[in-house]
Amino acid sequence: MQYHIQTGPIWEVFQSDCDCPLCEIFAKCEERQVSQYLNEAVMEPEARIEVNKYGFCTEHLRKLFAGKNKLGLALQLHTRMQTVRSDVLPAASYKQAVKQAETLEKTMDTCVICRYLEDLMERYAYTVAQMFAYEPEFKTVFAKSNGLCMPHYALLLRQSKGAGAQVKAYLSELFYLQNRTLDRRLNELDRFTQMFDYRNAGSAVKPDPETIPTAIRKLKGRIL
Ligand SMILES: [Zn+2]
């Protein structure tokens, strides 16, 4: 079986009882990428070309700025700004001004790290489907997991082709898993809101502070 990417990290996260295995993989890969753009990638000609072309999105600039290598970041910002500067052109009319704004807006939030991670996560998602189809043991681990966040559930659906002839079984298991995890979160939210009912005033059981962050992460991925 030719996998799209190494399977070790997938085994690890699906066995870890986390809320979304793909969010775990994403966080680790993202951290590695950010660190790369603060270290070796600063001086790599190929990486520099990419940075000049795409720059960094808001989120990744924040993470880079929080890092230690201010000189490395300044060098990359310098060359990126030269690219941006060459896109700033004079506009002689309102129509041209709007066109110019549209062109600039398209380039404003492109990100070399996001581009890399998007491609990487697609390959991980495809490989999950392949593993389900070709590794019986993984099928069991998969069935015991806690489902995914909604963005990664959609990503697994999109990459379900990796399961080949077993795509139907894979989709059915995926659907079951996701419903189970959403039901759990719904029950937790129910319990949480009931704690605020006057009939429960003075109850020794307090609302679980993890309920809201867990629900947000289920809907949106690891944003908290
Ligand atoms: Zn996720």
Ligand SMILES: [Zn+2]
């Ligand atoms: Zn980004």
